[in-house]
Amino acid sequence: MDLSFTPEEIAFQNEVRAWMAANFPADLRAKVETGEKLYKADLLRWQKILAAKGWIAPAWPVEHGGPGWTPTQRYIYANEMALAGAPDLPAFGLKMVGPVIYTYGNEEQKRRFLPRILGGEDWWCQGYSEPGSGSDLASLKTKAVSDGDDYIVNGSKIWTTGAHDSDWIFCLVRTDDTGKKQDGISFLLIDMKTPGIEVSPIIVINGDHTVNQVFFTDVRAPKKNLIGKENEGWTYAKFLLVNERNGIAQVGHKKHTLRRIRKLASATDMHGGRLADEPGYRQRLAETEVALMALEYSELRFLSGQKTDHAPGTEANMMKVAATQLQQSMSELFIEIAGYYSFPYDGFRDKKGSNEPPVGPAEAGGAMFDFLYGRAATIYGGSNEIQRDVIAKVLLSI
Amino acid sequence: MDLSYSDEQVMLRDSAERFVAANCGADNLRKMRASEEGFSRAYWKQMAELGWLALPFTEDQGGLGGTAVDTNVLMEAFGRGLLLEPYLTTVVMGGGALKAAGGRDDLIGKIIEGDLLLAVAYAEPQARFDLFDVATTARKDGSGWVIDGHKAVVLHGDSADKIIVSARTSGDRRGKDGISLFIIDRGAAGLERRAYPTVDGSRAAELFFNSVKVGADALQGGEGQGLAILEKVSDDAITALCAEAVGAMKVLLDTTVEYTKTREQFGQPIAKFQVLRHRMADMMMEYEQAKSMALVAALKVDSADPVERRKAVSGAKVQIGKSGRFVGQQAVQLHGGMGMTDELSVGHYFKRLTMIDILFGNVDHHLKQFSAAA
Numbered sequence: 029m030d031l032s033f034t035p036e037e038i039a040f041q042n043e044v045r046a047w048m049a050a051n052f053p054a055d056l057r058a059k060v061e062t063g064e065k066l067y068k069a070d071l072l073r074w075q076k077i078l079a080a081k082g083w084i085a086p087a088w089p090v091e092h093g094g095p096g097w098t099p100t101q102r103y104i105y106a107n108e109m110a111l112a113g114a115p116d117l118p119a120f121g122l123k124m125v126g127p128v129i130y131t132y133g134n135e136e137q138k139r140r141f142l143p144r145i146l147g148g149e150d151w152w153c154q155g156y157s158e159p160g161s162g163s164d165l166a167s168l169k170t171k172a173v174s175d176g177d178d179y180i181v182n183g184s185k186i187w188t189t190g191a192h193d194s195d196w197i198f199c200l201v202r203t204d205d206t207g208k209k210q211d212g213i214s215f216l217l218i219d220m221k222t223p224g225i226e227v228s229p230i231i232v233i234n235g236d237h238t239v240n241q242v243f244f245t246d247v248r249a250p251k252k253n254l255i256g257k258e259n260e261g262w263t264y265a266k267f268l269l270v271n272e273r274n275g276i277a278q279v280g281h282k283k284h285t286l287r288r289i290r291k292l293a294s295a296t297d298m299h300g301g302r303l304a305d306e307p308g309y310r311q312r313l314a315e316t317e318v319a320l321m322a323l324e325y326s327e328l329r330f331l332s333g334q335k336t337d338h339a340p341g342t343e344a345n346m347m348k349v350a351a352t353q354l355q356q357s358m359s360e361l362f363i364e365i366a367g368y369y370s371f372p373y374d375g376f377r378d379k380k381g382s383n384e385p386p387v388g389p390a391e392a393g394g395a396m397f398d399f400l401y402g403r404a405a406t407i408y409g410g411s412n413e414i415q416r417d418v419i420a421k422v423l424l425s426i
Numbered sequence: 427m428d429l430s431y432s433d434e435q436v437m438l439r440d441s442a443e444r445f446v447a448a449n450c451g452a453d454n455l456r457k458m459r460a461s462e463e464g465f466s467r468a469y470w471k472q473m474a475e476l477g478w479l480a481l482p483f484t485e486d487q488g489g490l491g492g493t494a495v496d497t498n499v500l501m502e503a504f505g506r507g508l509l510l511e512p513y514l515t516t517v518v519m520g521g522g523a524l525k526a527a528g529g530r531d532d533l534i535g536k537i538i539e540g541d542l543l544l545a546v547a548y549a550e551p552q553a554r555f556d557l558f559d560v561a562t563t564a565r566k567d568g569s570g571w572v573i574d575g576h577k578a579v580v581l582h583g584d585s586a587d588k589i590i591v592s593a594r595t596s597g598d599r600r601g602k603d604g605i606s607l608f609i610i611d612r613g614a615a616g617l618e619r620r621a622y623p624t625v626d627g628s629r630a631a632e633l634f635f636n637s638v639k640v641g642a643d644a645l646q647g648g649e650g651q652g653l654a655i656l657e658k659v660s661d662d663a664i665t666a667l668c669a670e671a672v673g674a675m676k677v678l679l680d681t682t683v684e685y686t687k688t689r690e691q692f693g694q695p696i697a698k699f700q701v702l703r704h705r706m707a708d709m710m711m712e713y714e715q716a717k718s719m720a721l722v723a724a725l726k727v728d729s730a731d732p733v734e735r736r737k738a739v740s741g742a743k744v745q746i747g748k749s750g751r752f753v754g755q756q757a758v759q760l761h762g763g764m765g766m767t768d769e770l771s772v773g774h775y776f777k778r779l780t781m782i783d784i785l786f787g788n789v790d791h792h793l794k795q796f797s798a799a800a
């Protein structure tokens with residue numbers, strides 16, 4: 029057993045670090061450091077830079093455009109990127125539907141979709157949840173009825189992140205409602221430009237527009253865009269959900285945020301002293317750091333192939349619960365630093381060409397904005413109540 | 427012992443609840459936050475006619491001689507309705523400061539009529555929650571004063587007709603002596619304002635005093651007497667906010683119970699899942715403890731015993747902070763995606779509770795005050 033990196037791994041780490049220092053645009057870095065909102069154009073610019081370098085999809089097989097790294101290299105890479113302040117690119121194409129397509133799609137689908145996901149030509153959104161089907165996803169009702177070479181799709185998806193910015197949506201649709209609810213679901217790719225699709229924005233608690241309701245009225249979707257077999261979509265859907273949860277620990281990002289918190293708490297002149305010296309705050313900060321270490325080393329254990337003793341297969345569920353709780357407590361530490369300056373509603377922190385400075389300390393920017401949005405982390409991707417149910421089911425074998 | 431409301435208090439509660447039910451709530455908030463001042467002048471006039479603006483002032487001042495418990499009866503209803511009008515800043519804080527300082531019953535009369543809005547500018551960027559941390563200075567200038575400094579996040583500092591500001595007339599930045607209060611017109615030369623909306627749909631402003639000249643009569647309550655008045659104002663405001671938070675928590679609890687009974691997943695109302703039932707039982711218990719502590723604060727905020735007053739007020743603020751956080755966060759969680767929307771009222775109450783936790787000092791701050799008093 030050896031915790032330390034090999035000389036080759038250290039060389040790789042240095043390579044990533046040096047490349048980031050030279051290639052991560054300074055204006056994006058500044059936006060991240062002050063909590064400003066990043067728009068599609070910002071992210072796309074970054075995506076193109078990474079795609080050109082061949083580092084855009086660390087987990088993809090080499091034949092489809094992955095860099096062929098070991099799990100340790102991937103871990104080092106994710107960590108270094110986050111520590112350098114690099115924003116996450118939307119997962120929907122690169123981490124969700126991409127792997128579904130190269131795992132379960134046909135050759136034609138792979139040729140057609142994968143390169144455009146890597147290059148950012150196509151942006152994707154996830155059409156799983158429906159108004160009546162959230163936690164009980166398998167009860168979904170959006171219907172796809174066979175009509176020659178096409179399906180005719182009717183129904184509605186909700187909470188669809190980024191639908192307003194997307195070119196394609198991957199949908200779970202009902203193709204059979206005679207048997208068990210999981211058995212009649214299919215995984216269908218639909219072009220967002222198809223007539224009959226309407227995207228209606230939902231404004232969330234921090235005033236941002238991230239999610240939407242998507243309505244389908246007699247939408248004609250070619251059958252050639254069906255993944256795998258009809259009525260077997262639940263298998264692909266679950267494969268994707270596990271991938272979604274795997275990335276959720278976000279250890280590197282948490283380290284980056286904690287570094288920001290520690291720096292601000294140590295520098296800010298509050299109470300005539302530093303907030304980091306206040307006993308209560310100091311203790312919570314330390315507790316948070318311990319929780320982050322536990323998360324990091326659990327992730328490493330699971331990555332290295334160790335399984336849990338009691339409920340094998342639930343590692344991703346555990347990581348989801350632990351990581352989202354930690355994220356939420358970190359964002360509470362952050363608004364505590366901002367104090368009264370967490371009150372100003374800073375909109376999307378999009379200066380839109382204005383050079384008026386934010387109200388309050390710029391470095392604490394976005395604290396309340398992220399705290400509010402972060403409440404969703406224990407709801408989406410399968411709520412934490414549902415994750416615990418899954419763990420308990422395996423633990424108790426019921 | 428009798429902890430029940432008097433007939434007058436029951437009437438006051440009922441009329442306030444009718445008022446907010448008819449006029450306020452999340453729909454009103456969404457409409458108002460897009461307006462110039464963030465609240466309704468028409469509602470303010472109605473509140474004056476109902477006598478609410480007169481509640482805490484003495485009969486000599488033209489008021490109703492109400493107690494802190496009476497104010498809390500109103501504030502709890504305001505909390506239920508997400509009322510946006512500047513009752514806290516004008517009546518409780520501004521009016522409270524004038525009452526404590528004495529000598530300006532003319533202005534109190536105008537508050538009662540609904541003709542004067544006040545804001546109290548006490549916070550500073552470096553001060554965090556310490557009322558005595560004052561870098562703003564007031565220097566003698568003939569018979570008057572010249573004020574320089576920056577006041578942070580002044581609630582309703584944009585619409586107030588007059589500002590009551592704390593400034594240092596002697597001593598060091600963190601000295602407890604040498605703080606004085608001044609009242610200044612909104613239009614005073616050298617007073618700059620940067621107004622902005624706040625997260626909970628209200629308004630605040632940064633106020634910059636650039637050599638603002640005021641006359642001798644601007645000084646309120648005597649030179650160097652400002653801190654004791656500010657501390658009283660802060661305690662009264664905390665007491666009122668605790669009641670507001672109780673009202674908000676009650677709505678969240680009721681709304682969540684109702685939602686989980688109607689929302690179905692897995693073929694049954696989600697209220698059937700034991701983990702959610704226990705969560706709601708915990709929410710209810712938090713609400714009840716918060717309500718008890720808000721009452722303690724109201725009953726003891728005017729106590730002559732400083733230790734008793736400190737423990738009641740800071741203790742209530744700690745409890746409200748913790749309970750409000752739990753109830754607010756769990757209400758969002760149990761509503762699932764719906765809880766995250768701007769459309770539902772849940773998020774607005776949650777945001778207000780989050781801000782109340784920070785206002786006048788968060789849990790840590792008041793735990794320290796509490797243990798220092800004990």
Ligand SMILES: Cc1cc2nc3c(=O)[nH]c(=O)nc-3n(C[C@H](O)[C@H](O)[C@H](O)COP(=O)(O)OP(=O)(O)OC[C@H]3O[C@@H](n4cnc5c(N)ncnc54)[C@H](O)[C@@H]3O)c2cc1C
Nearest residue numbers: 154156157162163187189404409411413699759760762763
């Ligand atoms: C910001 C945000 C972004 C999202 N993005 C997407 C997206 O891009 N694509 C997409 O398809 N979906 C997306 N979602 C939807 C998300 O996956 C759902 O919100 C989630 O599955 C919960 O469903 P629901 O909102 O219907 O809540 P419900 O299922 O109604 O749950 C309400 C409450 O009941 C609890 N509950 C439900 N069932 C049980 C049970 N059996 N036992 C115990 N407790 C239970 C839940 O934990 C929750 O607290 C997003 C959601 C949010 C908030």
Ligand SMILES: Cc1cc2nc3c(=O)[nH]c(=O)nc-3n(C[C@H](O)[C@H](O)[C@H](O)COP(=O)(O)OP(=O)(O)OC[C@H]3O[C@@H](n4cnc5c(N)ncnc54)[C@H](O)[C@@H]3O)c2cc1C
Nearest residue numbers: 416417420424697698699700701702703704705706707708
């Ligand atoms: C120190 C002590 C003194 C006692 N004195 C007395 C006494 O003077 N007279 C007397 O009559 N009895 C007494 N009791 C017994 C006590 O009332 C029982 O232990 C108690 O009712 C729980 O029953 P149980 O031990 O059979 O546990 P169980 O009922 O088997 O419970 C085991 C666990 O399951 C949980 N559980 C059970 N049902 C549910 C459910 N529906 N939902 C969620 N969780 C559940 C329980 O909370 C517990 O954690 C005493 C017990 C103790 C420990």
